[in-house]
Amino acid sequence: MLNDIQEVLYDAEQIQQKVKELGEQLSRDFNDRNPLVICILKGAFIFMADLVKNMDIPLELDFMAISSYGASTKSSGVVKIIKDLDTPVEGRDVLIVEDIIDSGLTLSYLIDVLERRNAKSVTVATLFDKPAGRTVDLEADYTGFTLPDAFVVGYGLDYAERYRNLPLIGILKPEVYSK
Numbered sequence: 001m002l003n004d005i006q007e008v009l010y011d012a013e014q015i016q017q018k019v020k021e022l023g024e025q026l027s028r029d030f031n032d033r034n035p036l037v038i039c040i041l042k043g044a045f046i047f048m049a050d051l052v053k054n055m056d057i058p059l060e061l062d063f064m065a066i067s068s069y070g071a072s073t074k075s076s077g078v079v080k081i082i083k084d085l086d087t088p089v090e091g092r093d094v095l096i097v098e099d100i101i102d103s104g105l106t107l108s109y110l111i112d113v114l115e116r117r118n119a120k121s122v123t124v125a126t127l128f129d130k131p132a133g134r135t136v137d138l139e140a141d142y143t144g145f146t147l148p149d150a151f152v153v154g155y156g157l158d159y160a161e162r163y164r165n166l167p168l169i170g171i172l173k174p175e176v177y178s179k
């Protein structure tokens with residue numbers, strides 16, 4: 001699998017350090033708010049698990065599966081809810097946990113859904129941001145790393161469902177998806 005990586009952008013240790021910092025910051029900011037922390041499946045599953053281990057406050061978790069990419073390196077532009085939340089968000093301080101913001105379409109759709117369900121507040125934490133991909137005007141409240149305009153995989157991010165289990169984030173060799 002590592003053979004298919006052209007360049008490692010952040011290794012496992014750098015990611016763990018950043019996730020710890022984000023967790024500590026979020027713990028301070030959400031203390032006494034009993035946030036509903038929402039993992040956006042599938043990509044955010046590893047970040048979510050590592051993040052909440054670094055949040056020493058009462059919180060609740062839920063999961064939502066959203067997809068816009070399919071087996072492609074480009075967003076289809078059509079966002080679909082594959083699995084909805086189990087928990088009502090009305091009156092809750094909601095913290096969305098995402099692996100990456102690229103075009104911003106997934107999150108703008110999701111924020112709209114949660115606001116229409118009358119969440120008390122909606123906050124976004126993303127580990128990675130790719131500002132060059134943006135087609136809608138949207139910024140996360142908390143961002144780990146800003147990435148260059150390249151197709152990246154690992155630490156939850158896939159290409160055609162593979163590479164999610166890499167503990168690092170790296171640029172995929174173009175020959176992997178052009179063949």
Ligand code: PRP
Binds near residue numbers: 044067105
């Ligand atoms: C990826 C990623 C984000 C979204 C970001 O998910 O995990 O959720 O795309 O792209 P955007 O800002 O252009 O919307 P994907 O649709 O590939 O589903 P997955 O998480 O199951 O891989």
Ligand code: MN
Binds near residue numbers: 041042043
């Ligand atoms: Mn995703």
Ligand code: MG
Binds near residue numbers: 069070157
């Ligand atoms: Mg994907």
